[in-house]
């Protein structure tokens with residue numbers, strides 16, 4: 001047993017636990033948020049996959065962006081994301097986070113969420129049904145188990161790029177620094 | 181002498197482990213049962229262990245000050261500390277740890293110690309939700325401590341002792357559980373337990389939907405993990421204390437599990453069919469019937 005192998009085993013265990021225990025902070029930005037209660041409650045029961053709601057960003061693993069983001073909300077979302085603890089994942093939920101959806105020519109919303117926050121997985125649809133949401137979560141679980149959900153790392157490495165993008169749309173940038 | 185110390189340490193370790201594992205499984209079972217009541221499949225019963233591993237594997241870069249870092253440790257110390265003074269099985273079948281004269285009164289203090297430490301820690305985070313949660317928690321504590329202490333005083337008066345082991349002994353000698361010997365004390369203590377376990381309608385401290393989980397709201401990762409484990413240990417502590425005081429203890433571990441789990445189901449199922457109280461409603465609840473039963477219990481113990 002050399003060190004590398006034992007580290008591998010530890011990683012497998014950790015990733016297994018991470019995969020089966022996702023605390024979700026559902027940031028209900030757009031209309032898609034209405035599908036979250038349906039996903040969590042009796043009919044679709046996301047808790048059987050270990051997915052449960054978290055009350056605050058400090059406790060959350062997954063940030064769920066449910067729909068269009070106005071630039072004003074984006075600022076709050078960034079703050080929320082940066083308060084979350086590693087490892088953390090972002091799910092873009094609905095067409096609006098992928099290409100702007102039906103808000104593609106709006107003056108006040110962002111089009112592609114990945115320019116501002118590192119999205120690990122998208123769920124398409126306008127709006128995605130609970131089946132699709134669960135499918136998306138399972139996709140995320142597969143990424144985590146394979147150790148490929150590295151959005152947070154990407155964010156840290158390319159922070160300057162992300163910050164530049166964020167500051168381009170958020171005019172009054174008054175934000176605290178986080179030591180995350 | 182040296183051997184004694186090792187035995188004591190072993191006892192501490194084994195008892196804590198037992199409490200931890202049982203408590204975690206009870207919490208898992210409670211999630212499963214709640215899910216079944218809501219017509220869901222629910223998470224597997226070992227879900228809490230997965231949650232715990234994940235939480236412990238998370239980075240924790242939150243720092244609001246020393247008291248905040250110590251808060252979860254206070255909870256853990258209080259839970260394990262109280263466990264050390266409670267005989268787990270009858271007649272010293274299990275490790276006896278530190279049972280001694282007057283331990284009930286000591287326990288009454290020790291059991292609130294964790295919450296107070298946590299309250300200080302939550303205060304330091306500066307999160308308004310935490311502050312509100314703490315005030316609510318302390319208010320609720322003022323509520324349920326009254327019938328709880330009354331029930332205990334009734335037992336002390338009835339059996340003329342403040343030692344849990346002796347109360348157990350007395351129940352065996354008379355052959356009647358104190359749950360039947362002084363039913364009013366049991367009812368008062370049971371109603372107080374609703375507040376102690378903090379399931380709805382008394383989950384006003386955490387209240388995820390309105391307070392963002394209250395005192396816990398700034399604690400993620402390892403802090404949350406520690407709190408969860410201490411929660412598991414403390415649930416076991418409370419249940420075993422109830423079984424010892426009111427149900428004649430247990431002769432073996434199977435009996436212990438049956439008794440404690442049966443007891444655990446009462447606040448749990450009561451919570452499933454209830455929404456959340458407001459703070460003043462909760463306090464008013466405890467000052468109503470539970471306190472009345474507490475008074476009757478003391479009178480009964482004195483005059484009967």
Ligand code: SF4
Nearest residue numbers: 030067094095096126
């Ligand atoms: S994708 Fe459709 S449902 Fe979702 S936020 Fe955009 S417009 Fe609304």
